[in-house]
Amino acid sequence: MARFVDRVVIHARAGSGGRGCASVHREKFKPLGGPDGGNGGSGGSIVLVVDPQVHTLLDFHFHPHVDAPSGKQGMGNNKEGANGGDLELRVPDGTVVLDEQGRLLADLTGEGTRFEAAAGGRGGLGNAALSSRARKAPGFALLGEKGQARDLTLELKTVADVGLVGFPSAGKSSLVSVISAAKPKIADYPFTTLVPNLGVVSAGENTFTVADVPGLIPGASEGRGLGLDFLRHVERCAVLVHVVDCATMDPGRDPISDIDALEAELAAYTPTLQGDSSLGDLTERPRAVVLNKIDVPDARELADFVRAEVAERYGWPVFEISTVSRDGLRPLTFALWDMVAAYRKTQPVAAPKRPVIRPIPVDESGFTVSPDGMGGFVVRGTRPERWIGQTDFTNDEAVGYLGDRLARLGVEDQLLKLGAQPGCAVTIADMTFDWEPQTPAGVDVTMSGRGTDLRLEQDDRVRADERKIARKQRRESREHPDSTS
Structure with a gap:
């Protein structure tokens, strides 16, 4: 059975540079051939690359130690050592990279985005490159630099337009399965869904993605249950949808109290990544409420009773649906697309990333x-x-x-x-x-x-x-x- 892993720690070690060669050219009838030691090859770097075909960090969970190849030693006759090739690690879209102190290093979104996680060491100079007026035939060469070694934390934040939040067994996975081609596991017991499910929804000629964020309960923002493991997946969602179970038989549960409880958890949750390029405060995201399971007679009566109160109290659009009879699904998909499109228009256009060059001041000693x-x-x-x-x-x-x-x-x-x-x-x-x-x-x-x-x-x-x-x-x-x- 496939496993979903969205947080791992990897031990990355880049390749070391090869040492230079100290050699003197020897040839018949040329007693003073001069130095001809070649330079060592540079070590390979470790590079993270976003691949849309990768959806989990499972490979790094089982193989957390990654080592790039080192450069080869230089040789005589001015032969340079071979460079160690860069080691490219494929990561999912939405991967965030943290250093040992928890500081944000990179936010990898978009196919092909690259980040050098550990730099390879430079190769040492051979004695041919070290020769000068003072040292015409050096009897030494430089050693190669050691590759950079660091422990990095990789966190995956699902990149989706709409995030479905709600109590266990509210019907979030069922909703994803009927409005998209996703086939999540569905059962009639709490915490069936243990991993976020992602589906692509079509609304006419437009498409958007929907993520099912599982298992949110009161206290999730403080680490209760699996809340903290999945709350990070709503940080990138442009629109949040409350899926409310109108057919629940639990005492003390009703649509209003369910929405209030989850809103309190969303407001209490703060991103663990300082400086993360998310979409702003969760409390400011557009909201919608879905009253689910209206195919049950008692649930339809409850939905009709609380619909006006929910709309008046929160000011959010309210939809009554049934994932079994598929009532109300088509209006819901088009309404969600309108909310996503409206939100996208309000966001600034992301400027293309350009290389930043920071010249060293002329009076900078460097030590x-x-x-x-x-x-x-x-x-x-x-x-x-x-x-x-x-x-x-x-x-x-x-x-x-x-x-x-x-x-x-x-x-x-x-x-x-x-x-x-x-x-x-x-x-x-x-x-x-x-x-x-x-x-x-x-x-x-x-x-x-x-x-x-x-x-x-x-x-x-x-x-x-x-x-x-x-x-x-x-x-x-x-x-x-x-x-x-």
């Missing part, structure tokens, strides 16, 4: 430096944090290149202005350094062996040759324990 409260400093900014992720810290030359980039950005000058002392801890992203202001970053680099940087030779790291000597000394000490050095 901030602040004390961490323990004698150190924290550097925050998109570019410094991205550069940290691109750096191979096992390569001294790559670390020196990072220092040059930070110096050109102005990080070192800002640290001096804030009174940073030599040896203090400076944290960028998840890396912490001991700051050495005397390092002449940003100036021409004296060339040394590939993968090395003369400015970093004063570090305390144990080199490979030193470890080799230490191992030899330990081995000799075990073989000759009584000997003295």
